[in-house]
Amino acid sequence: MHISNETSSGSCSCSVPGNGLGQNSIPCRKRLPGLSDLGTLKRTLAPITTADLFKPPCYSERPKSGIDISKFLSREGRVRQPSSLKASVAEFGEDMISLGTGRPSPDTYPFERMEFAYSSPNATAWTGQAMSIHGSQGKEGTGIVYKQDPSASIDLSIALSYGYSLGSEQLIQYLTTHVSHVHSPPYSDWEICLTGGNTSAMETAFRNFTDPGDFVLVEEYTYSGMIEAASALGLILVPVAMDADGINADSLDNILSTWNDLHQGNPAPKLLYTIPTGHNPTGITQPLHRRQEILDVAEKHDILILEDDPYYYLHFPQTHGDSDFLSLPSYLALSRTGRVIRLDSTSKILAPGLRLGWLTAPKAIVETFQAAHDLGFVHPSGLSQVAVYKLISETWGHDGFLQWLNVLAGNYRDKASALLQAMERELGWGILADICSWSEIRAGMFIWLKVDCSTLPDMSGTLMDAEARQQALMKIEDKIYMEALKEGVLACKGSPFQTPPLTSTGAINDDGQLSAALGTSLGKENVAVFLRLTFASAEAADLAKAVGRLGIALRNIFTPKSGEATPAISFQ
Amino acid sequence: MHISNETSSGSCSCSVPGNGLGQNSIPCRKRLPGLSDLGTLKRTLAPITTADLFKPPCYSERPKSGIDISKFLSREGRVRQPSSLKASVAEFGEDMISLGTGRPSPDTYPFERMEFAYSSPNATAWTGQAMSIHGSQGKEGTGIVYKQDPSASIDLSIALSYGYSLGSEQLIQYLTTHVSHVHSPPYSDWEICLTGGNTSAMETAFRNFTDPGDFVLVEEYTYSGMIEAASALGLILVPVAMDADGINADSLDNILSTWNDLHQGNPAPKLLYTIPTGHNPTGITQPLHRRQEILDVAEKHDILILEDDPYYYLHFPQTHGDSDFLSLPSYLALSRTGRVIRLDSTSKILAPGLRLGWLTAPKAIVETFQAAHDLGFVHPSGLSQVAVYKLISETWGHDGFLQWLNVLAGNYRDKASALLQAMERELGWGILADICSWSEIRAGMFIWLKVDCSTLPDMSGTLMDAEARQQALMKIEDKIYMEALKEGVLACKGSPFQTPPLTSTGAINDDGQLSAALGTSLGKENVAVFLRLTFASAEAADLAKAVGRLGIALRNIFTPKSGEATPAISFQ
Incomplete structure (x- = not known):
């Protein structure tokens, strides 16, 4: 079963993009098929599917990634095999009667019909600004799914049954076209797998590609949930310095180049976790040159990159034309050798309660996730899958989805600006x-607010050793947090996002050379605490009020008390 | 916030059940509150919730489980802490403005309304038999959820947001009453956590309570997905013999009593995984006396029991009265010391595509799952949660859900009979x-079909060593499987469900004493292969046809070819 996404009038002139830069080098982006081009899917319960069925013809002319994943696999990743039970029940002829799997008959599902009313991709209601995009086919609408509906591409008997572990054929088909348009991976053997969101996929990635005791490269500030998940898995994080453009390529290169000298007996890290766009918590978006530099270092040292990119689509639009995220290539789009595992999520662009995301990587990598899903996660909710499919495919279509993303990013831009x-x-x-x-x-x-504490009486001395200073800063951070709460604003403390220094793990007896190798570090040279502020959840009108309260809280702490010689904060 | 489930007219006379036997000892079962008794929940995004808020008063008089989980925790289970980020955003006063979490505003979810049309709990359409149950309040109906609906107990702005990692307050409330009614756990500190189904929860249980290299007790035949998941986690399975009543308590006791003598240096197993009802693959349901015997052994040797019970509600009804599953206490209902982790699933009773289940255990155990969810799985789909809540709570109510389960079990009984x-x-x-x-x-x-192969020419000799015999049997099993496929029926091979013998792991140099200690073993003494047959997915009319085809396939293999001296199967 091969379904062409090409229109009958146009031949596919795709070429491998030169460097993933402009749109000129990624002609596939011009070829967004409408829904009518998607073809008819064979309707079966949990069919075997693959992105290969839905890729435009150009991919047959691209080289394979050539990645050999055997050196990257964890013990668990090596041992795990896809479910034998599932493998044994591949579809046979129509006359076959199955006494095989414990799959209840869809007749017994107590769901007769589901109907979804969707917003328009213009979403004027919440943005207050109607976007007028040429050629948009998206429209407000409803999606209806019946229990038994042989004429539909998916019905509840399919959506509510055990599904295929890569995800439903319908969504894989849609996402293949979408990923091809947005990222145009420069190799042929990429594959897509639905996930339960990026946190779930990140943890599975660690399990597939790291063993307890392994070292993993991360930004010096990073997603606190990742720090905690990695720690639970027994991983040791190696902080890579950041600068204004995000993770620093020289620091990364230094760490890897000096690893064997500095850490004899400890296996070198083989995985870099990074959040390249709207970085959590610093808000930094790595520019193209930085991504390319990092990728060059990854190539030089043969490491994998786990690209956790949930904020990718929230790239603030500068104009009312094409979505701006298309202007900044992802690591997936840049790596010809397929050393990138890209994680996308619906959590920030549709709704987090869906628990639905997707990952894109070479097939050999995706198969390790598929095997992990077979033996644990299984697959995302069929309801989430069908709700999203009916929305982005049958209701909005590809253009409508891109329009939605652009309007949404504009909304975030406006809130950020406020x-x-x-x-x-x-x-x-x-x-x-x-x-x-x-x-x-x-x-x-996210906005990363740095609060310089050097003017506080107890921080001004130079005699304080590093540990005492750190403890003092933690107390100040807590004081600011509590004072802000008292004034009626909840901010996020910065310290949970700080990757623990390598020495504090006790795993390596760092003699200071490593710290030197880390290069210039965000805020390390200063006596400061950080707060992560987000404009995502508060109402626009509340944002100014919230910052006003934060200002009061900070003034309460930093304004010297008149007539007092004692410091505003004392450290007993 | 405490909401009583008692009607105002009745005081709670619950007592700790004597042995969990008859309904007389579990008076709470008589007190199924209607929906109106559920009270009004505080509507907040991802509130902190707990079953304690919803338990009937009798639990305050029951003793605590008293379980100390520290000896059972894995390294990962010990290290893992609930998400610091989530802990930091507990709800504050109404005037608080949050700049804290990266939780998108529900305004930006493109879902305006969802409407579910549900089957009647009578489900006459597919059973062909209308059940008339006295007092049933269940009825066919629809559930509607709007994006913003302050009057509803849950709306899409809540269902589609990040939820609390135990699960939505509404479902936890419903399930607390349900579990209290059905199992009446004989201790006070039980807690409920939603899961992504039993496969997912089982894998998390292994991660929380076993380390790679640990030994886990399982039935000698068991769920193949569990075997594969345990193997991927580096666990070594210890097969416990089965008899007609399921897992054999003497075998379990022998293994544990002789462990230190036979396996010096290897830590004794501390976890038993069992499927007590409608066992996969053998179909066996452990009778009460067997459950009690197993529990006594678990008590004696201080091990945990992982009760994987997805077929619990499919206990065939003998009469048209109360659901028969209420007559057979679960391990959860029997263990006063709280050494049971019970896994329930909607997969076999509502729909597997929901990827929704729940687990019940002492709070200290549930907290390990909650922490694991925070750092990976997060929580089941909010759409699945709201679809199920609207169905079993607001549409059917408790009585209707029990009616549905009873009718469904009757349907399975009839198909089994066919x-x-x-x-x-x-x-x-x-x-x-x-x-x-x-x-x-x-x-x-499931029905477990044993096929005696001793009459096949190459199996009749006594000189064949164990390994050669095993290989010969695997060839015969494959031959039967393929022949059945040729005739148009898909059966499940039995061999993937066989727990590998301990010796084959290479982890223990078994000198034969252990095998002797295992006691009488299902089918071990015979030269046989097994097929697992299920009546779940095929149409009723197809079942007879399927078995006819299977009969032809078996006759093709086992009927001696006339005029041939050569065996029907040869083993080159």
Whole structure:
């Protein structure tokens, strides 16, 4: 079964993109098929599916990734095999009667019909700004799924049954076209697998590609849930320095180049975890040159990159034209050798309660996730799958989905702008002007507020050793957090996002050479605490109010008490 | 917030059940609250919830389980902590503005409304038999969920957001009443956690309570997915002998009593995995006395029991009155010391595509799952949660759900009966009469067909060593499987369900004493292969046809070819 995504009038002139830069080098982006081009899927329970069935013809002309994953596999990843039971029940002829699997008859599902009413991809209701995009086919609408509906591409008897562990054929088909359009992976053997969101997929990636005791490269500030998950798995995180463009390629290269000298007997890291767009918690978006530099280092040292990119689509649009995320290639789009495992999620672009995401990587890598799903996660909810399929495929279509993403990113841009303006207004004057600093952001939902604590009496001395200073800073951070709560604003402490220094793990007796090798580090040279602020969940009108409260809290702490010689904060 | 499930007219006279036997000792079962008794929940995004809020008052008079889980925890289970990020965003006052979590505003979810049309719990359409149950309040109906609906107990803004990792408050409330009614755990500190189904929960249980290299007790035949998942986790399975009543308590006791003598240096198993009802693959339901015997051994040797019970509700009803599953206490209902982790699933009773189940255990155990969810799985799909809540709570109510389960179990009983009758008819005569054997079943969806191969020429000799015999049997099993496929029927091979013998793992140099200690073993003394047959997925009318085809396949293999001296199967 091969279904062409090409229109009958046009031949596919795709070429491997030169460097993944402009759209000129990725002609497939011009070829978004409408729904009518998707073809008719064979309707079966849990069919075997693969992105190969739905790729445009150009991929047959691209080289394979050539990646050999055997050196990267964990013990668990090596041992795990796809379910033998599932393998034994591949579909046979129509006359076959199955006494095989404990799969209840769909007749016994007590769900007769589901109907979804979807928003318009314009979403004027919540943005207050109608986007007018040329050629948009998206529209508000409803999706109806019946229990038994032989004329539909998917019905409840399929959606509510055990599904295929890569995901439903319908969504894989849609996402193959979408990923091909957005990322145009420069090799032929990429595959897509649905996931339960990026946290779930990240943890599975660690289990497939690391063993307890292994070292994993991460940004020096990173997603706290990843730090905790990695720690639970017995992994030791190696912080890579960051600068204004995100993870620093020289630091990465230094760590890997000096590893064997500095860490004799400890296997070198073979996996880098990074959040390239709207980084959590710093908000940084790695520019193209930085991605290319990192990829060059990964190539040089033969490591895998786990690209956790849930904020990718929240790349703030500068114009009202094409979605801006298309202008910044992902690691997936840049790596010709297939050393990137890319994680996408619906959590920030549709709804987190769906627990639905997808990963894209060479087939050999995806198969390790498929095997892991067979023996544990199984697959995302069939209801989430059908709700999303009916929305982005049958209701919005590809253009409508891109329109939605663009409008959504515009909404985040506006909220970010509101928060930044409020910060300028509330934190940019008086005593806070020298204490608070932050960077502009280009994507995502986070702003990283740095609060310089050197003016606090107890932090001004130079005699404090590193540990005492760290403890003092933790107390100040807690004090700020509590004071903000008292004033009625909840901010996120920065410290849970700090990758523990390698020495604190006790795993390596660091003699200081490593720290030197880490290079310039965000905030390390300063005596500061950080707060992560997000504009995602609060109402737009509340953002200014919230920052005002934060300003009051900070002034309460940083304004010297008149007539007092004692410091504002004391460290008993 | 405490919401009483008691009606205002009745005081709670619950007592700890004597032995969990009759309903007389579990008076709480008489007190199924209607929906109106559930009270109004505080509507918040991802509130902290616990079964304690919803338990009937009797539990305050029951003793705590008293279990100390520290000796059972794996390294991973010990290290893992609930997400610090989630802990930091517990709800505060109404005036609090959150700049804290990267939780998108529900305004941006493109889902305006969902409507579910549900079957009646009578489900006459597919059973062909209307059950008339006194007092049933269940009815066919629809559930509607709007994006913003302050008057509803749950709306899409809640269902589609990040949820609490134990599960939505609404479902936890419903299930607390349900579990209290059905199992009436004999201790006070039980807790409920939603899961992604039993395969997912089973794997998490292994990760929380076993380390790679640990030994886990399992039935000698068991769920093949469990065998594969355990193997991937580096666990070594210890097969416990089975008899007609399921797992054998003497075998279990022998293994544990002789462990230190036979396996010096290897830590004794501390976890037993068992499928007590409608066992997969043998179909056996452990009677009460067997459960009690196993529990006594578990008590004696201080091990945990992982009760994987997806077929529990498919306990065939003998009458048209109360659901028969209430007559057979679960391990959860029997263990006063809380050494049972019980796994329930919606996969066999509502629909597997929901990927939704729940586990019940002492709070200290449930917290290990909650922490695991925080760092990976997160929680089941919010759509699955709201679809099931609207169905079993708001549409059917407790009585309706029990009615549904009873009707469904009756449907399975009838299909089992049809399959067994067909087997009697098709496999019970001629040459197959002495070759095929099987047991009656009382629950679930599986029949375990034993095919005696001793009459096959190459199996009749006594000189064949164990390994050669095993290889010969595997060839015969494959031959039967393929011949059946050729005739148009898919059966499940039995061999993937066989727990590998301990010696084959290479982990223990078994000198034969252990095998002796295992006691009488199902089929070990015979030269036989097994097929697992299920009546779950095929249409009723097809069952007889399928067994007819299987009979032809078996006769093709076992009927001596006339005029041939060569065996029907040769082993080159």
